[in-house]
Amino acid sequence: MRAELEDSFTRLASAELPRLRRFAYGICGDWHRADDMVQLALKRMYLRWPRIHTAADPGAYARTVVARVAISETRRPWWRRERISDAVPEVAAADDVAVAVDRMDIAQALSGLAPKQRAVVVLRFLEDRSVDEVAEILGIAPGTVKRQSHDAIAHLRRRLHVTDHAQAAPGVSEPQKERDA
Amino acid sequence: MDDVIERLRAADDRSSPPHVFDLDTGLRLARVRARRRRVIQGAVGVSTVAAAVAVAAGMVWPDDPSDSAAADNPKPEQLLEAFTWEQKPQDELPDAYVGEASTPGADELVESSSRLVAQGRHVDYWTALDEAGNICLVLYMPEHGTGAQECRPPAAFAVEGVTAELADAEGDGSREQNSEAWLIPDGYDVDAISADRWALMMPNLAVRVPDIEPTEVLSVLAEPQRPEDRMPTLPDGREITRSIVDSTSRLVYRAEDVQVWAGLRTQEETRGQPEICVVVYMSHDSWATANSCATTGLVWDSGLEFGLEAGGHEFHGWLLPDGFELRPDETQEWTVVAPNLAVREPE
Numbered sequence: 001m002r003a004e005l006e007d008s009f010t011r012l013a014s015a016e017l018p019r020l021r022r023f024a025y026g027i028c029g030d031w032h033r034a035d036d037m038v039q040l041a042l043k044r045m046y047l048r049w050p051r052i053h054t055a056a057d058p059g060a061y062a063r064t065v066v067a068r069v070a071i072s073e074t075r076r077p078w079w080r081r082e083r084i085s086d087a088v089p090e091v092a093a094a095d096d097v098a099v100a101v102d103r104m105d106i107a108q109a110l111s112g113l114a115p116k117q118r119a120v121v122v123l124r125f126l127e128d129r130s131v132d133e134v135a136e137i138l139g140i141a142p143g144t145v146k147r148q149s150h151d152a153i154a155h156l157r158r159r160l161h162v163t164d165h166a167q168a169a170p171g172v173s174e175p176q177k178e179r180d181a
Numbered sequence: 182m183d184d185v186i187e188r189l190r191a192a193d194d195r196s197s198p199p200h201v202f203d204l205d206t207g208l209r210l211a212r213v214r215a216r217r218r219r220v221i222q223g224a225v226g227v228s229t230v231a232a233a234v235a236v237a238a239g240m241v242w243p244d245d246p247s248d249s250a251a252a253d254n255p256k257p258e259q260l261l262e263a264f265t266w267e268q269k270p271q272d273e274l275p276d277a278y279v280g281e282a283s284t285p286g287a288d289e290l291v292e293s294s295s296r297l298v299a300q301g302r303h304v305d306y307w308t309a310l311d312e313a314g315n316i317c318l319v320l321y322m323p324e325h326g327t328g329a330q331e332c333r334p335p336a337a338f339a340v341e342g343v344t345a346e347l348a349d350a351e352g353d354g355s356r357e358q359n360s361e362a363w364l365i366p367d368g369y370d371v372d373a374i375s376a377d378r379w380a381l382m383m384p385n386l387a388v389r390v391p392d393i394e395p396t397e398v399l400s401v402l403a404e405p406q407r408p409e410d411r412m413p414t415l416p417d418g419r420e421i422t423r424s425i426v427d428s429t430s431r432l433v434y435r436a437e438d439v440q441v442w443a444g445l446r447t448q449e450e451t452r453g454q455p456e457i458c459v460v461v462y463m464s465h466d467s468w469a470t471a472n473s474c475a476t477t478g479l480v481w482d483s484g485l486e487f488g489l490e491a492g493g494h495e496f497h498g499w500l501l502p503d504g505f506e507l508r509p510d511e512t513q514e515w516t517v518v519a520p521n522l523a524v525r526e527p528e
Contacts, residue, residue: 022196031198039207040276046211068270109192125186126193156185
């Protein structure tokens with residue numbers, strides 16, 4: 001690879017690395033596995049760099065690789081990687097719940113979502129990418145992005161105990177309401 | 182929604198990796214990979230390189246109709262329906278196969294052509310084209326990180342398919358360490374494949390299975406049949422299934438609302454190889470039943486998973502051959518509830 005291409009790749013990789021690592025971690029919930037995926041993405045991106053270096057958003061390609069690897073692995077029957085605990089306290093003690101939620105990192109917050117939904121949430125709401133951009137990166141239809149976003153946010157609303165006070169009785173969490181129902 | 186996103190952003194801010202990413206090493210590995218790729222490509226003949234570039238750049242099948250040699254060859258998509266499927270993420274080859282050939286001297290596989298044709302408990306099976314246009318069978322054992330690939334020109338593949346074998350040199354010949362597979366072209370007489378211990382795993386994939394008796398796989402089948410081993414008639418008076426030889430059914434699990442039997446499939450429904458079946462009967466507010474069968478050798482290799490969903494209830498079971506041990510990762514999801522049965526809680 002020519003020197004200028006090498007330089008441009010190194011600059012891009014350095015700039016993208018922090019966000020790319022967090023994207024991978026958000027999907028898989030394991031920093032070591034996340035870095036494996038980031039390494040793979042950088043390697044594939046390097047091989048294609050002469051062709052993709054002029055793309056408007058080369059980092060999108062790296063995210064495509066990471067998302068594909070993560071989603072692909074979870075579909076395999078032998079894939080039984082340890083899952084992050086989904087154990088937000090079930091008690092309706094609002095203060096305790098708030099403390100627990102306030103200590104979560106992104107992987108813990110997103111646990112319970114499918115890998116593709118996690119990818120959609122991170123790209124759409126944490127990286128502020130448009131629906132079309134997310135669709136392009138994940139290779140899915142824009143309508144699927146919208147639906148996955150809606151479903152994921154609904155799930156997260158319950159999981160993170162973000163209550164709509166106009167509907168919920170004071171001190172009663174959403175899961176508690178569901179159990180009561 | 183803003184509240185949710187606000188909390189997500191806060192969680193994202195709290196996410197920091199516990200270690201530093203060694204970008205320099207990462208870049209060095211990428212450069213090494215690129216150099217190895219160039220070396221492999223350089224070793225291929227000039228004419229093949231030209232074809233390879235066309236394949237890699239345009240992701241087209243390497244069979245230009247104007248090429249008289251190619252005219253003798255059927256198109257890959259005519260021989261295997263898998264090549265007509267859109268490539269999905271799970272179809273991508275393991276990293277060990279991307280960008281270089283796993284077998285020294287072999288042609289590189291075309292990434293865009295790979296399709297996952299089957300997944301076993303220990304081995305994943307893909308088909309792909311190599312840059313010379315051959316049809317390949319790729320085996321990969323993720324637990325061991327080992328793989329194998331074999332390729333055949335389309336004309337030869339059309340006649341006999343392609344076989345590949347994956348064996349661990351230090352293995353003991355157990356289920357976990359060996360696999361021999363046969364990628365079969367569309368339209369092949371699958372009735373003929375049962376000879377020589379081949380068993381059809383998927384429509385285009387057969388695996389070599391041990392020559393083993395059903396009673397060696399499930400010793401319960403050798404025990405005398407008890408009254409409770411006989412499957413009852415359904416509430417509407419019909420039989421639960423006619424696929425199982427009556428005298429072979431054995432109750433392997435009974436819970437309040439679920440019963441599971443194992444048995445042998447009636448001979449007229451098999452292709453010359455004995456098949457083990459599992460039957461589940463679920464009775465909640467209403468009743469439902471299902472059965473699933475597989476060649477004895479396949480059950481010995483991987484057991485037999487089955488499931489039933491009806492009336493808002495579901496049951497997922499895994500018939501386990503004698504002496505079958507779940508891996509620690511599998512025990513996280515499956516619970517052994519009887520000597521030959523594990524069940525999975527609904528998600």
